[in-house]
Amino acid sequence: MNLTLISLEIGVALLGVLVLLAGLWTPPNRQHLLGFCTALGLTIVLALLVKQGVAVDPITDSSGGFVLDGLAVFFKALFLLAGILVTLLTMGFSNRLRTAGAEVYALNCFALCGMLFAASANSFVMLFVSIELITITFYVLTSLQSHRLRSLEAGVKYLILGAAASAIMVFGIALIYGSAHTLQFNFIANGLAAGHMKQLLLFQLGALLLLAGLAFKIAAVPFQVWAPDVYQGAPTPVTAFLAIGSKAAGFVLLLRVLYTAFQVQPDGPRLLEPAALLSLMAAATILFGSLCALRQRNLKRLLGYASIASAGYALLGIVALNERGAAAVLVYLAGYLFAIVAAFTVISILTPDDEDEDLSILAELHQRSPMMAVTLTLAVASLAGIPPLAGFIGKFLLLRAVIEPTATFPWLVSVALLGVVASLYYYFGIIREIFWGTGQWWTEKKPESARIKLADSQVVVLLICLLGMLVLGLYPQPLLELATDAVQVLKLAN
Amino acid sequence: MTSVGLEHYIVVSAVLFCLGLLGVVIRRNLIVMYMSLELMLNAATLALVAFSHFQPPTPNGSPFDGQIMVFFIITVAAAEVAVGLALIVALYRKRQTIDVADLTSMKL
Numbered sequence: 302m303n304l305t306l307i308s309l310e311i312g313v314a315l316l317g318v319l320v321l322l323a324g325l326w327t328p329p330n331r332q333h334l335l336g337f338c339t340a341l342g343l344t345i346v347l348a349l350l351v352k353q354g355v356a357v358d359p360i361t362d363s364s365g366g367f368v369l370d371g372l373a374v375f376f377k378a379l380f381l382l383a384g385i386l387v388t389l390l391t392m393g394f395s396n397r398l399r400t401a402g403a404e405v406y407a408l409n410c411f412a413l414c415g416m417l418f419a420a421s422a423n424s425f426v427m428l429f430v431s432i433e434l435i436t437i438t439f440y441v442l443t444s445l446q447s448h449r450l451r452s453l454e455a456g457v458k459y460l461i462l463g464a465a466a467s468a469i470m471v472f473g474i475a476l477i478y479g480s481a482h483t484l485q486f487n488f489i490a491n492g493l494a495a496g497h498m499k500q501l502l503l504f505q506l507g508a509l510l511l512l513a514g515l516a517f518k519i520a521a522v523p524f525q526v527w528a529p530d531v532y533q534g535a536p537t538p539v540t541a542f543l544a545i546g547s548k549a550a551g552f553v554l555l556l557r558v559l560y561t562a563f564q565v566q567p568d569g570p571r572l573l574e575p576a577a578l579l580s581l582m583a584a585a586t587i588l589f590g591s592l593c594a595l596r597q598r599n600l601k602r603l604l605g606y607a608s609i610a611s612a613g614y615a616l617l618g619i620v621a622l623n624e625r626g627a628a629a630v631l632v633y634l635a636g637y638l639f640a641i642v643a644a645f646t647v648i649s650i651l652t653p654d655d656e657d658e659d660l661s662i663l664a665e666l667h668q669r670s671p672m673m674a675v676t677l678t679l680a681v682a683s684l685a686g687i688p689p690l691a692g693f694i695g696k697f698l699l700l701r702a703v704i705e706p707t708a709t710f711p712w713l714v715s716v717a718l719l720g721v722v723a724s725l726y727y728y729f730g731i732i733r734e735i736f737w738g739t740g741q742w743w744t745e746k747k748p749e750s751a752r753i754k755l756a757d758s759q760v761v762v763l764l765i766c767l768l769g770m771l772v773l774g775l776y777p778q779p780l781l782e783l784a785t786d787a788v789q790v791l792k793l794a795n
Numbered sequence: 796m797t798s799v800g801l802e803h804y805i806v807v808s809a810v811l812f813c814l815g816l817l818g819v820v821i822r823r824n825l826i827v828m829y830m831s832l833e834l835m836l837n838a839a840t841l842a843l844v845a846f847s848h849f850q851p852p853t854p855n856g857s858p859f860d861g862q863i864m865v866f867f868i869i870t871v872a873a874a875e876v877a878v879g880l881a882l883i884v885a886l887y888r889k890r891q892t893i894d895v896a897d898l899t900s901m902k903l
Contacts, residue, residue, distance in 0.1 A: 426864050433871045440878050453886045454898050460879050465819050468835035475842035482853045484860045530901050
């Protein structure tokens with residue numbers, strides 16, 4: 302095996318181990334330096350990735366289980382950016398974790414390492430191991446605030462449901478292996494194309510179970526039950542990482558499995574009907590997420606439901622089964638990264654220690670910290686899909702991919718538009734609370750009005766997110782080209 | 796007397812998997828649910844080994860792919876148990892219960 306191929310992953314894993322070791326010799330009042338070093342290390346890795354760029358031909362290792370192509374590089378950059386932002390966000394939060402401090406940075410690195418492998422997975426062995434590396438690390442991260450019952454409870458719920466999902470997925474992989482006699486994506490595709498597949502029923506059942514496992518990762522209905530509880534109970538930086546990193550890993554694996562391994566094409570062999578199945582799933586996901594978010598007052602839970610709905614929108618791009626749809630998923634996830642990290646950063650700063658993240662904490666925010674008010678407003682508007690922000694471009698492209706060139710599922714578009722309208726209601730509830738909120742009116746307590754002093758790391762995160770949302774929204778051309786280039790490797794129809 | 800074939804293994808594996816799933820769905824004790832999850836993983840392991848053993852010669856891949864996958868599954872399952880049991884113990888210390896019906900601190 303060519304080790305230079307996985308040098309980035311090795312770098313991130315080594316960084317995690319080094320931070321863990323350094324934590325042993327770092328006095329408690331210097332722990333934030335570890336976060337700074339982690340963020341610096343990850344930035345260097347990101348710079349190396351950008352410098353290395355995309356090879357003209359996809360590079361695979363000798364067994365073909367690991368591939369380094371445009372799609373992999375795009376998602377690796379996305380994951381590394383998310384990792385850097387989350388590490389910076391964690392620095393401002395670490396005093397509330399009440400642990401030694403180094404673990405959280407190291408665990409972030411290990412989860413990130415799993416995501417980097419997931420971006421390159423080209424066989425079911427790599428898919429399984431990378432998903433488990435992400436998920437098991439997140440079990441620990443979710444329950445890191447072990448003095449809070451909610452954190453523990455969220456961790457246990459995630460553990461049981463996550464382990465059930467991966468067991469179902471592994472059984473699916475076993476059935477696929479039984480009919481295809483190989484675990485490598487390209488060989489499965491070859492077998493399907495040559496019509497070697499004898500036990501079709503076995504293959505279809507296996508594919509169904511595998512898709513169920515991946516749907517759990519992206520929190521699509523009917524595998525979404527864990528998301529609201531885990532989002533609410535997990536420490537806020539972990540929720541942010543879960544919302545973007547874990548979800549994007551699910552999407553890159555879904556793209557690879559459907560298009561590289563199963564060769565799902567509109568005019569391809571009718572082995573599965575994934576478009577019909579996924580369109581139902583997307584519609585149910587959008588409706589469930591949007592409708593449940595309507596009556597939420599807990600901010601993290603609200604964003605949890607909203608992120609279920611966003612997974613539904615991103616599924617639209619996969620339902621379309623064309624190149625534009627796949628590229629739209631990538632653009633949407635890139636815009637989603639900045640908006641969701643910005644929103645969770647503000648929540649993590651505002652929430653008092655061990656208290657509820659009720660909407661009322663936002664009252665008077667425009668007086669207390671204009672910068673946070675502006676960032677949260679723009680983040681929420683971007684999530685809702687208001688032009689000219691990054692979220693608008695993503696949603697627009699996703700909807701267009703379903704309509705053009707042929708509107709296969711006209712009803713799906715109306716469901717998605719209904720979801721957008723519902724989302725305007727709950728997202729603008731947040732904005733109303735920032736500028737016109739009256740705090741906890743039921744206790745007749747005056748809202749907090751002291752100005753909030755931001756730590757440097759938090760200012761950096763907010764600025765990067767602000768810049769990302771605005772630049773991607775106003776000038777999306779480079780990102781669009783990158784995304785279109787990245788999905789070339791999936792060899793989809795235009 | 797007939798010899799044991801691929802079908803027998805797959806039927807046993809499917810039965811194990813369904814028993815595990817049933818256990819996760821109907822039992823309310825976290826430890827028992829966790830044991831049922833392990834049962835599901837073992838069902839997949841059995842199926843992989845059986846498929847690998849009875850695999851006809853193919854041009855693609857080595858005949859041991861399935862058995863190699865099994866090693867990964869066993870390793871991952873061990874890591875999952877280490878984390879999972881620690882979590883369940885931490886929850887038990889906090890609440891003195893391992894019944895999922897008591898996990899209700901977060902409501903709709």
